[in-house]
Amino acid sequence: xxxxxxFLAKIRKAQPSPVSLPDVPLFATPAGDRASRFATxxxxxxxxxxxxxxxxxxxxxxxxxxxxxxxxxxxxxxIDGNRAINYRTLPASLEDVAVGxxxxxxxxxxxxxxxxxxxxxxxxxxxxxxxHLVVLLDPMRIEDxxxxxxxxxxxxxxxxxxxxxxxSATADIEGIMIRGAQGVRSLTVALVP
Amino acid sequence: MSKRVDHAKAxxxxxxxxxxxxxxxxxxxxxxxxxxxxxxxxxxxxTLRDLASGIKxxxxxxxxxxxxxFVDAAEGNGVVVHFAADAREHNExxxxxxxxxxMTTLVKSKSMLTDECAMRAHLEPRGIVVMExxxxxxxxxxxxxxxxxxxxxxxxxxxxxVAELFGRTIGTDPANSDIHYLAESQRMDTRPHFxxxxxxxxxxxxxxxxxxxxxxxxxNEGNADLSANIPPxxxxxxxxxxxxxxxxxxxxFIRMLSRSGLGSPITQYTSHFRSPRPGxxxxxxxVDNGRSERLAMEDFWPSLKCIRCGACMNTCPxxxxxxxxxxxxxxxxxxxxxINPTFDLQRFxxxxxxxxLNGSCxxxxxxxxxxxxxxxKWREVISARHETPFVKAEVLKMAGRLxxxxxxxxxxxxxxxxxxxxxxxxxLYNPLNxxxxxxxxxxxxxxxxxxxYRENRKQPR
Numbered sequence: 055x056x057x058x059x060x061f062l063a064k065i066r067k068a069q070p071s072p073v074s075l076p077d078v079p080l081f082a083t084p085a086g087d088r089a090s091r092f093a094t095x096x097x098x099x100x101x102x103x104x105x106x107x108x109x110x111x112x113x114x115x116x117x118x119x120x121x122x123x124x125x126x127x128x129x130x131x132x133i134d135g136n137r138a139i140n141y142r143t144l145p146a147s148l149e150d151v152a153v154g155x156x157x158x159x160x161x162x163x164x165x166x167x168x169x170x171x172x173x174x175x176x177x178x179x180x181x182x183x184x185x186h187l188v189v190l191l192d193p194m195r196i197e198d199x200x201x202x203x204x205x206x207x208x209x210x211x212x213x214x215x216x217x218x219x220x221x222s223a224t225a226d227i228e229g230i231m232i233r234g235a236q237g238v239r240s241l242t243v244a245l246v247p
Numbered sequence: 248m249s250k251r252v253d254h255a256k257a258x259x260x261x262x263x264x265x266x267x268x269x270x271x272x273x274x275x276x277x278x279x280x281x282x283x284x285x286x287x288x289x290x291x292x293x294t295l296r297d298l299a300s301g302i303k304x305x306x307x308x309x310x311x312x313x314x315x316x317f318v319d320a321a322e323g324n325g326v327v328v329h330f331a332a333d334a335r336e337h338n339e340x341x342x343x344x345x346x347x348x349x350m351t352t353l354v355k356s357k358s359m360l361t362d363e364c365a366m367r368a369h370l371e372p373r374g375i376v377v378m379e380x381x382x383x384x385x386x387x388x389x390x391x392x393x394x395x396x397x398x399x400x401x402x403x404x405x406x407x408x409v410a411e412l413f414g415r416t417i418g419t420d421p422a423n424s425d426i427h428y429l430a431e432s433q434r435m436d437t438r439p440h441f442x443x444x445x446x447x448x449x450x451x452x453x454x455x456x457x458x459x460x461x462x463x464x465x466x467n468e469g470n471a472d473l474s475a476n477i478p479p480x481x482x483x484x485x486x487x488x489x490x491x492x493x494x495x496x497x498x499x500f501i502r503m504l505s506r507s508g509l510g511s512p513i514t515q516y517t518s519h520f521r522s523p524r525p526g527x528x529x530x531x532x533x534v535d536n537g538r539s540e541r542l543a544m545e546d547f548w549p550s551l552k553c554i555r556c557g558a559c560m561n562t563c564p565x566x567x568x569x570x571x572x573x574x575x576x577x578x579x580x581x582x583x584x585x586i587n588p589t590f591d592l593q594r595f596x597x598x599x600x601x602x603x604l605n606g607s608c609x610x611x612x613x614x615x616x617x618x619x620x621x622x623x624k625w626r627e628v629i630s631a632r633h634e635t636p637f638v639k640a641e642v643l644k645m646a647g648r649l650x651x652x653x654x655x656x657x658x659x660x661x662x663x664x665x666x667x668x669x670x671x672x673x674x675l676y677n678p679l680n681x682x683x684x685x686x687x688x689x690x691x692x693x694x695x696x697x698x699x700y701r702e703n704r705k706q707p708r
Contacts, residue, residue: 055340058318061330061535065487066311068543073308076301078495081291099515141525145477146442164502165513178476178524182469183441200513201498209494210459213324213522214476217501222469223515224430226383226399228406229274232430236380236437237469237516 083198088163089245092196096166099220100233101241103166105193109133112155112244116188119242120153128155129176130190145179154184154238158191158218159208161243164199167219168243171212178214182222182237189218193245249594252575254601261403261570271403272568275396278561281510282611289502298499300615303552306457306490307542313457313490314533320460321531324522329532334364337484337534341366341449344482344530345375350447354440356464356471357381358451359397359555360484360534362577378440380470382433389416395571395579398508398557403570441477448474450520452485453554454500457492461521462531465504465514472518479527483520487538488551500554503613508556541589546624550585552614559608559618565601574598581608585621592629599625600639657697 084091093103106112109132116126126135127148133155139148148154156175158168168189175181197203200217209215222237233239262268286292306313318328331337337360345353353375355361367377367388379388383400387393390412394400401409406424414421419432440446450471454463462483464471475481491500505514523529542548560566560580571579576587576595584602587595599622608618630640649656 055336056330056332056535058328058330061332061533062311062315064332064535064539065314065542068539069310070308070542070545070548073301073304075305075492076298078298078302078499081294095512099511099513149438149442167513167517172524178472182472182476199498200502201495204495204498204501209461209519209521212519213524215519215521216472217513217517219513219515219517221515223467224382225467225509226381226386226401227404227409227426227429228270229277229399230426232427234434235382235430235468235470236434236473 078201080201081199083164088196088198089193091163092161092166092193092243093245094166095164096220096243099166100223100231101166101220101243103243103245105245105247108246112188112190112246115244116153116155120186124152125150126153126155127151127180127184129174129180130155130157139177139180141176143177145177145183148177148179148183151180151184153186153188154180155188156180156190158189158243159195160203160206161191161196162198162200162203162217163196165217165219166243167200167203167217169203169208169215169217171208171215173212181216181218184238185234186240187221187238187242189241189243190246191243193247249591251593252595252597254569254573254575254597257573257575258569258601261573262568267403267405267570268568270405271570274402275561275567278399278508278510279558279611282507282558282561283510285506285510285512289506295499295503296613296615299503299554299613300552302491302496302499303554303614304549306492307488307548307551310487310490310542313492314487316457317455317460317490318533320458322460324460326460326523326529326531329530331532331534331536333536334366334534337364337532337536338366338369340532341482341484342370342373342375344480345370345447346373348447348480350375350445350480352376352378352440352443352446353449354378354380354446354474354478355449356451356466356468356474357384357394357400358449358484359394359577360451360486361449362394364484364534364536366484378437380437380440380474381466381468382430385433385437386412389413392572393577396557396560397555397578397580397582403572438473441473446478447480447482448476448478449482449484450475452483452489453504454491454497455485455489456494456497457490459494459521461494461519463497463501464518464520465501465516466518467509467515469516472516475518475520476524481520481523481527481529482532483530484532484534486534486536488553504554504556507558507611507613508561537590541586544589547585547589547621549616550582550589550618550621552616553582553586554614556613558611558613562607562611564603564605564607569601574601581618581622582616585616585618585625588625588629592632596629599623599629657695 128135224235386401410424584598
């Protein structure tokens with residue numbers, strides 16, 4: 055196998071004359087309330103946004119939407135599912151879970167995205183292996199755009215970080231949009247002040 | 248000597264199916280229109296293109312330094328980094344990682360690089376089951392075909408093709424071509440593979456961030472996150488041109504990637520892998536495979552700026568009407584026409600001629616690669632090396648004499664209008680003229696432009 059030094063030397067020898075690195079400015083952001091821009095952008099990506107007051111309303115909303123028999127795993131303190139998870143839970147064991155409940159660290163108004171790391175997910179697979187995902191988001195924690203999001207320090211410390219925008223989707227056959235390709239079939243963001 | 252890919256001949260197989268061609272053309276043009284709507288929605292779009300191009304040119308001109316920074320950061324994060332000079336080394340590294348751990352299955356998300364390396368063909372005879380989990384890529388795997396498009400790999404197929412294929416391979420009802428049924432069937436067929444023992448996960452890489460050692464992967468299905476977050480081993484294959492210096496640069500590239508390719512503001516999942524989950528392993532394989540040779544080519548190194556969005560393919564009239572498989576390579580469309588000759592000039596010498604040089608590819612490229620100029624430059628290289636097919640060379644010599652002489656040109660044009668009407672089709676559509684295939688000539692105007700101009704503009708007004 056090729057060594058690091060040989061590999062790098064070959065590249066170094068091939069480099070064209072130096073071009074300087076441009077500064078990336080912060081561009082102006084469209085006007086309007088971040089939470090409503092977030093909801094509009096999320097709808098375009100197939101997600102749903104609801105506003106709920108407190109964890110009590112979240113519990114009621116989940117029970118109404120998914121029924122009392124649904125297998126629910128929660129990574130949110132204060133909401134108990136009927137399938138306990140912790141940092142040692144085997145990812146594959148979430149395969150039969152119907153609903154996952156997670157809290158996003160922040161959202162992005164430009165795209166309707168929510169941000170998670172291993173700290174929010176507890177088990178990363180919860181974001182993908184369950185059938186439906188319910189995401190709690192504090193409407194005060196919404197960034198204007200991706201340019202602001204990528205200036206946050208969170209990406210530097212997370213082992214794993216994901217910007218999730220709506221449910222899993224594919225348009226690979228004749229461009230027809232299918233929600234629920236490999237991952238979650240639906241994604242609902244509950245704005246909980 | 249490798250066999251020359253005959254693009255025009257391969258395209259005729261695709262053109263023999265008019266329903267497919269018509270759908271393909273409309274679907275890709277629709278993606279182009281969606282891209283335009285997104286671009287118009289951002290006042291800073293053209294500035295973002297400048298920045299994206301500038302960041303990539305800077306990185307490529309300091310590539311060794313950024314690869315080194317990336318490797319140091321990744322190793323500091325607990326990732327094992329491997330170096331593959333070529334496809335063979337890449338495939339051997341993957342196989343030893345799997346076999347040393349007793350892994351028998353590899354679940355993976357889409358990667359142009361592993362296709363480029365023909366990795367499945369290396370692993371499968373050695374007893375590894377490779378599961379492509381992206382729907383389009385899985386369709387192509389089951390059909391033993393290359394992807395025909397880098398973002399929508401099975402865009403050349405209609406639902407009836409997929410129904411027939413799935414009926415033959417994964418046991419669905421071949422008469423049921425309902426798209427929801429087909430997608431659901433693939434979901435049910437694929438998902439159990441993520442959960443099994445002795446299974447490793449693999450992803451490609453859209454961006455590799457030097458300062459943090461982070462690998463960024465963009466998917467709509469979430470299949471990269473499933474591949475990386477369930478198995479105990481995650482392997483990421485990374486072409487060295489994927490490097491970018493800073494996290495904040497993602498604020499440029501992530502804003503442009505899916506807007507350019509699919510016309511959506513972002514992919515459903517943008518995932519950042521920096522360090523393995525506790526108790527699991529993460530391995531990065533950095534792959535050269537001809538990239539440093541291309542970096543040394545004065546005219547052609549800017550093609551390494553490509554972020555694989557597919558915008559140049561969606562807009563290209565030749566690609567839309569010939570289909571990706573006709574390019575005979577992992578990379579098709581305008582970007583394929585300039586990348587492939589750097590791997591094998593003899594084999595791919597026809598591809599730079601599969602273009603009208605209209606420049607549409609260049610005008611939509613988010614990183615401002617001068618694609619049509621590179622296509623033209625490849626034609627010069629190929630002509631200089633006498634790689635141009637004989638007929639094309641002779642026709643171009645004639646055209647050259649004609650265009651070099653104003654008198655000869657005018658005399659020819661004046662008589663051509665009548666000639667076009669009188670010439671029998673066997674002359675216009677003879678086998679020497681590949682542009683005449685599958686095309687009708689427009690009606691010749693009654694008057695040449697020169698005659699019109701002399702009549703209407705002779706006296707200054």
